Amino acid sequence: MKFFIDTANLAEIQEAQDMGILDGVTTNPSLMAKEGIAGTDRVMAHYKAICDIVDGDVSAEVISTDFEGMVREGELLAALDPKIVVKIPMIKEGVKAIRYFSDQGIKTNCTLIFSAGQALLAAKAGATYVSPFIGRLDDISTDGMALIESIRLIFDNYGFETEILAASVRHSMHIIQCAEIGADVMTGPLSAIHALLKHPLTDIGLEKFLADHKKANS
Numbered sequence: 001m002k003f004f005i006d007t008a009n010l011a012e013i014q015e016a017q018d019m020g021i022l023d024g025v026t027t028n029p030s031l032m033a034k035e036g037i038a039g040t041d042r043v044m045a046h047y048k049a050i051c052d053i054v055d056g057d058v059s060a061e062v063i064s065t066d067f068e069g070m071v072r073e074g075e076l077l078a079a080l081d082p083k084i085v086v087k088i089p090m091i092k093e094g095v096k097a098i099r100y101f102s103d104q105g106i107k108t109n110c111t112l113i114f115s116a117g118q119a120l121l122a123a124k125a126g127a128t129y130v131s132p133f134i135g136r137l138d139d140i141s142t143d144g145m146a147l148i149e150s151i152r153l154i155f156d157n158y159g160f161e162t163e164i165l166a167a168s169v170r171h172s173m174h175i176i177q178c179a180e181i182g183a184d185v186m187t188g189p190l191s192a193i194h195a196l197l198k199h200p201l202t203d204i205g206l207e208k209f210l211a212d213h214k215k216a217n218s
């Protein structure tokens with residue numbers, strides 16, 4: 001399973017890259033705003049800065065909701081760097097834009113997926129990734145993992161090459177469950193990745209090893 005980090009914070013992206021486990025980055029307008037990045041020129045420069053850090057795909061989201069606007073924005077984003085994946089919302093005009101970009105050889109990530117039917121439409125249109133938002137489904141007492149399972153089954157049934165990018169990952173168990181089900185990618189905060197490192201027996205074991213070493217060599 002690929003590990004993406006869901007942020008626009010360059011320091012967090014660099015930290016994940018330095019760990020040697022980072023496969024890509026996802027961003028959105030909210031994450032850009034959180035970092036105080038505003039204005040077209042600054043946003044485009046920030047995407048380029050992210051691409052300069054990572055080796056894998058970087059999802060950059062369009063703001064337009066009409067076909068022509070999405071195509072115009074997406075082409076500008078794709079021209080920034082070969083790593084850019086144009087992030088398109090799951091709406092009718094978005095599906096049309098995904099087909100357009102697919103025909104042009106431009107990678108896409110269909111975002112705001114909340115049903116298997118939406119994922120199926122995006123895959124039919126040629127999306128590189130679909131992003132089901134598991135955390136937001138959990139927030140409304142709906143099983144986000146059941147959606148991942150359903151999409152996995154459908155994609156396997158018909159041999160879709162579209163990758164399942166589990167988004168809105170909130171914690172380490174989301175990551176483990178996505179891996180068990182067979183999501184191709186997970187994207188979440190750096191804190192969720194850090195949490196995978198933690199186990200009390202690891203801490204206790206290391207403390208004992210170090211104490212025994214110190215005692216034997218004192």
